[in-house]
Amino acid sequence: xxKTITGKKDFIESLRGKRAEFILALCNSKxxxxxxxxxxxxxxxxYLTPTLDSEFLAVGEVRSLGDVAQTPKGVPTPALxxxxxxxxxxxxxxxxxxxxxxxxxxxxxxDIFEFGIKPSVNIAKEKTFDAKKVxxxxxxxxxxxxxxEEYLIIGESTPSGTTTAKATALALGYEAKxxxxxxxxxxxxxIREKVIQKALKKLKRSDEFFKRLGKVSDxxxxxxxxxxxxxxxxxxxxxxxxxxxxxxxxxxxxxxxSKLKFDSKNIALCTTKWVAEDKNSNIKSLLELLDFPINAYxxxxxxSLSSHxxxxxxxxxxxxxxxxxxxxxxxxLLNGVxxxxxxKKVESFLV
Amino acid sequence: xxKTITGKKDFIESLRGKRAEFILALCNSKxxxxxxxxxxxxxxxxYLTPTLDSEFLAVGEVRSLGDVAQTPKGVPTPALxxxxxxxxxxxxxxxxxxxxxxxxxxxxxxDIFEFGIKPSVNIAKEKTFDAKKVxxxxxxxxxxxxxxEEYLIIGESTPSGTTTAKATALALGYEAKxxxxxxxxxxxxxIREKVIQKALKKLKRSDEFFKRLGKVSDxxxxxxxxxxxxxxxxxxxxxxxxxxxxxxxxxxxxxxxSKLKFDSKNIALCTTKWVAEDKNSNIKSLLELLDFPINAYxxxxxxSLSSHxxxxxxxxxxxxxxxxxxxxxxxxLLNGVxxxxxxKKVESFLV
Numbered sequence: 001x002x003k004t005i006t007g008k009k010d011f012i013e014s015l016r017g018k019r020a021e022f023i024l025a026l027c028n029s030k031x032x033x034x035x036x037x038x039x040x041x042x043x044x045x046x047y048l049t050p051t052l053d054s055e056f057l058a059v060g061e062v063r064s065l066g067d068v069a070q071t072p073k074g075v076p077t078p079a080l081x082x083x084x085x086x087x088x089x090x091x092x093x094x095x096x097x098x099x100x101x102x103x104x105x106x107x108x109x110x111d112i113f114e115f116g117i118k119p120s121v122n123i124a125k126e127k128t129f130d131a132k133k134v135x136x137x138x139x140x141x142x143x144x145x146x147x148x149e150e151y152l153i154i155g156e157s158t159p160s161g162t163t164t165a166k167a168t169a170l171a172l173g174y175e176a177k178x179x180x181x182x183x184x185x186x187x188x189x190x191i192r193e194k195v196i197q198k199a200l201k202k203l204k205r206s207d208e209f210f211k212r213l214g215k216v217s218d219x220x221x222x223x224x225x226x227x228x229x230x231x232x233x234x235x236x237x238x239x240x241x242x243x244x245x246x247x248x249x250x251x252x253x254x255x256x257x258s259k260l261k262f263d264s265k266n267i268a269l270c271t272t273k274w275v276a277e278d279k280n281s282n283i284k285s286l287l288e289l290l291d292f293p294i295n296a297y298x299x300x301x302x303x304s305l306s307s308h309x310x311x312x313x314x315x316x317x318x319x320x321x322x323x324x325x326x327x328x329x330x331x332x333l334l335n336g337v338x339x340x341x342x343x344k345k346v347e348s349f350l351v
Numbered sequence: 352x353x354k355t356i357t358g359k360k361d362f363i364e365s366l367r368g369k370r371a372e373f374i375l376a377l378c379n380s381k382x383x384x385x386x387x388x389x390x391x392x393x394x395x396x397x398y399l400t401p402t403l404d405s406e407f408l409a410v411g412e413v414r415s416l417g418d419v420a421q422t423p424k425g426v427p428t429p430a431l432x433x434x435x436x437x438x439x440x441x442x443x444x445x446x447x448x449x450x451x452x453x454x455x456x457x458x459x460x461x462d463i464f465e466f467g468i469k470p471s472v473n474i475a476k477e478k479t480f481d482a483k484k485v486x487x488x489x490x491x492x493x494x495x496x497x498x499x500e501e502y503l504i505i506g507e508s509t510p511s512g513t514t515t516a517k518a519t520a521l522a523l524g525y526e527a528k529x530x531x532x533x534x535x536x537x538x539x540x541x542i543r544e545k546v547i548q549k550a551l552k553k554l555k556r557s558d559e560f561f562k563r564l565g566k567v568s569d570x571x572x573x574x575x576x577x578x579x580x581x582x583x584x585x586x587x588x589x590x591x592x593x594x595x596x597x598x599x600x601x602x603x604x605x606x607x608x609s610k611l612k613f614d615s616k617n618i619a620l621c622t623t624k625w626v627a628e629d630k631n632s633n634i635k636s637l638l639e640l641l642d643f644p645i646n647a648y649x650x651x652x653x654x655s656l657s658s659h660x661x662x663x664x665x666x667x668x669x670x671x672x673x674x675x676x677x678x679x680x681x682x683x684l685l686n687g688v689x690x691x692x693x694x695k696k697v698e699s700f701l702v
Contacts (some may be wrong), residue, residue: 019368059364088687090368109365 002333005276006012006287011268015235016334018150020093024057024155024324026050027099027220028119030127032160033103036191039075040159040183040322047102047119050157053079054096054105059087060349063106064336066289070158075318076310076350078272078325082155084345092149098143099134099219107225113141114157123167123199131222132210135234138226145227151235153331154227156243158220163192167199167245172186172253174289181242181281182240185317191241209257213250225250229268239327241275241320245286252290261334267305271298271326274314299329353684357638358625358646362619366586367685369501373433373442375408375675376507377401378450378571379470381513381682387542390426391510391534391673398453398470400627401508404430404674405456405463408437411700413424414457425660426534426669427701429676433506435696436683443500447690448492449572450485464492471569474550482573483561491579495502496578502586504682505578506675507598509571509592514543516597518567523604525640532593534545536668560608564601564605586617590678592626596637603641616642622649622677625665652682656694659701671672 002012032038033045038266041049048064055063086094095111098104100119105112115137121127132272145152158164182192199216207215213222224247228236238244248269255262275283276298287296303311313319332342353363356551378423383389392400399415406414437445448463449455449553456463466488472478496503509515517531520674533543541679558566564573575598579587589595599620606613626634627649638647654662683693 059360062361086367090685090687092368094367108359108361110361 001042001300002297002330003276003294003300005284005298007293010169011295012330012334015151017282019092020151020237020331021093021095021147021149022155022324022328023095023152024054025099025154025220025224026054026101026275027103027156027158027161027218029160029164029218030122031124031195031218033163033338034124034191034195037163037195038160038183046159049077049159050101051103051105053077053157055107057083057323058094058105058107058110060348063101075313078319078321080346080349081325081342082323082328084342084349085328085337087345088337088341089332089335091153091331099223104188111152117219123164123216124195126202127220128211130212131213131217134219134222135210135226138223139230142227142230143232145231145234147234151237153239153324153327154224154236154243155239155327156220157216157323158243159218161218161243163195164216164218165221165243167196168213168221168246169249170196170200171203171212171216172249174249174255176249176286176289179242179286181275181283181320183319183322184215198236199245207269209253222247223298225254227256229260229262230325231267237327237330238267238268238269239324240322241271242283242286242301242327244269245283248287248290248294249320252292255291262282262292264294268295268297270296272321272329273298273300273302275326276321278317278320297330299326299333301329301339301342303343305340306347308347310350311346352651353648353681354627354651355404356635356647356649358644362646363578363648363681363685365486366472366502370443371502371588372444372446372498372500373675373679374446374448374503374505375405376450376505376571376575377452377568378507378509378512379453380509380511380515380569381470381473382475382515382546382569384473385475385546386438387512388514388546389604390669397510400428400451400510402454402456404428404503404623405506406458408434409445409456409461412701415454425663428674428676429670429672431692431697431700432676434680434701435693436679436688437694439688439692440494440686442504442681442682443622447533448574450574453518456613466492468570474515474567475546477553478551479562479565482568485570485573486561486577489574490581493578493581494583496582496585497504497584500656502528502588504588504590504675505575507571509569509594511596512569514610516551516572516594517568518547518596519546519564519572520600521551522567523552523564523600525600527637527640529556530563530632530633530637531630532626532671534670534673560604572597572601576605580605580611580613584617587617588678589620590675590680591620591673591679592622593632593634593637595620596634599638599641599645608644613643615645619646619648621647621681623672623680624649624653625668625671626677629668629671648681650677650684651681652690652693654694657661657689660696661701662697
């Protein structure tokens with residue numbers, strides 16, 4: 001079942017039975033190198049996570065490493081969910097956006113769009129990236145994007161992305177400090193908060209908009225904000241949790257200070273139950289900060305039908321979302337795929 | 352599941368969820384009239400097999416005869432598999448190539464492309480067909496072929512085709528004598544080998560390339576080799592076993608002696624598990640004779656979920672492949688169709 005977070009069911013119901021293509025935004029942020037900030041990957045090799053996620057999603061094999069990216073306690077990547085849905089009810093196409101990858105995925109035949117973007121900076125340090133340039137690239141890509149399908153689903157794989165997402169929201173002045181999610185069940189607030197505080201301290205009153213973003217955000221957030229403002233007459237599902245919420249906050253902030261037009265009727269956010277029902281974050285309140293109305297939904301899917309210990313960790317609050325898992329689950333449910341089938345398929349990857 | 356024979360998974364994974372059209376090459380070779388050389392059809396009426404296969408695939412009825420073409424022991428045609436997949440996950444279009452049919456199929460509304468080609472000769476006799484002319488027709492047809500879909504799947508129905516395929520490979524000098532499959536479990540080597548030896552004895556040192564083919568091959572092999580060399584920028588799945596392997600050997604041999612260009616990246620071969628795991632043939636070694644790289648896959652489908660005695664014969668090694676069954680099964684699996692569903696559907700044709 002698909003449940004509503006904000007807005008009404010109509011948007012998502014109108015997509016029932018329709019085909020979608022899937023785009024995965026891949027991003028390395030050097031913020032992820034800070035020890036203990038994320039559990040989205042293998043310690044010391046966190047930077048490989050988007051690379052491995054894209055390989056697993058495309059071809060079902062993890063090529064740049066021996067095994068599927070697992071978090072330290074052994075929580076497997078949410079790419080398992082996205083791949084599982086793709087096997088049961090395939091997307092019409094899967095393509096990738098290289099928004100600053102350290103290691104290119106070893107896959108052929110799939111489109112990997114390149115933009116000459118480098119991994120974004122460690123926001124805890126006195127560094128900044130050219131957010132305006134990244135935004136413009138996203139805007140242009142969106143403006144020229146044509147799909148043959150009824151809608152797009154865009155997911156992301158950006159380790160430490162919830163940290164940069166939260167810093168982004170705060171830097172733009174949104175009262176959102178309690179709304180952001182994490183890949184941890186017990187969020188390592190000390191580390192994360194210190195990083196965010198360091199990032200925010202870099203900001204100067206005189207910094208213009210994109211300068212601020214360049215000090216605290218990441219390529220994925222900035223590029224997708226540009227993409228959403230550029231694309232026209234196309235329905236888009238942002239498949240993710242509070243990171244995708246931050247993308248919408250950036251869009252909202254830009255609209256306050258520019259003449260750009262944005263039709264939020266064509267956009268919806270879809271996330272997982274683990275994010276939607278998370279006690280430590282609040283996607284609903286986050287979306288209610290927006291000046292425009294937005295439809296948001298979550299897939300009523302959990303691993304209650306599984307007894308696999310690694311998967312049960314999701315139900316306990318680890319991992320939660322990523323690689324478009326929430327949007328993929330919604331796509332599966334919209335197309336008649338059953339919870340039992342998804343559970344079995346995901347379990348089959350772990351045997 | 353789809354398994355890899357040669358190459359990597361990327362080609363086939365990039366087609367997951369995409370639609371394909373299906374083309375069936377229909378060919379009578381008088382070689383099939385030799386008693387006991389094939390079990391692909393009804394004794395005395397083997398020539399009807401491609402006609403009946405095309406009728407059954409298109410409309411689910413065998414019109415030019417009372418009953419579905421069965422082999423002497425009652426092994427039903429692999430057209431059941433192709434039709435079964437088509438009912439569960441339809442091809443976007445089915446069309447037919449008349450590459451020398453004795454009896455035209457009784458079907459309307461489906462495209463049957465005509466080329467003025469007559470049944471190819473009995474290779475055991477002092478006869479030859481104009482292979483160059485057939486090749487040119489295939490080349491021209493490929494060059495002009497436009498599809499609206501993401502890819503084409505091409506299957507064939509050519510009784511005694513593995514015999515002509517083997518003769519073709521040997522005539523071209525490939526060390527391939529142990530690699531060719533047969534519709535029999537216990538291959539009638541005596542008859543088949545005698546025919547092949549007779550065919551090869553007809554060859555003269557002075558025979559140029561197409562002259563050699565005309566003495567030993569069949570229209571299907573020669574036409575499709577031309578088709579593959581003619582078609583551009585289109586992904587093609589050759590749906591078949593060692594006969595489609597012979598098509599690729601002819602392409603390979605032509606490339607050695609001509610300026611024609613061929614992008615093998617766009618081509619893959621897909622066959623059945625019964626061919627891929629056949630002890631009496633070796634599709635993998637056959638494909639490794641090619642100078643160009645080729646992706647090849649098989650559908651991990653068998654009748655282990657069925658208890659129908661006629662279908663169990665497949666698992667025992669009879670029939671194995673034909674009418675694009677392997678490629679059709681891969682198409683089904685790429686589009687979320689389950690083994691259980693295919694099994695049930697095929698069983699429903701036999702009740």
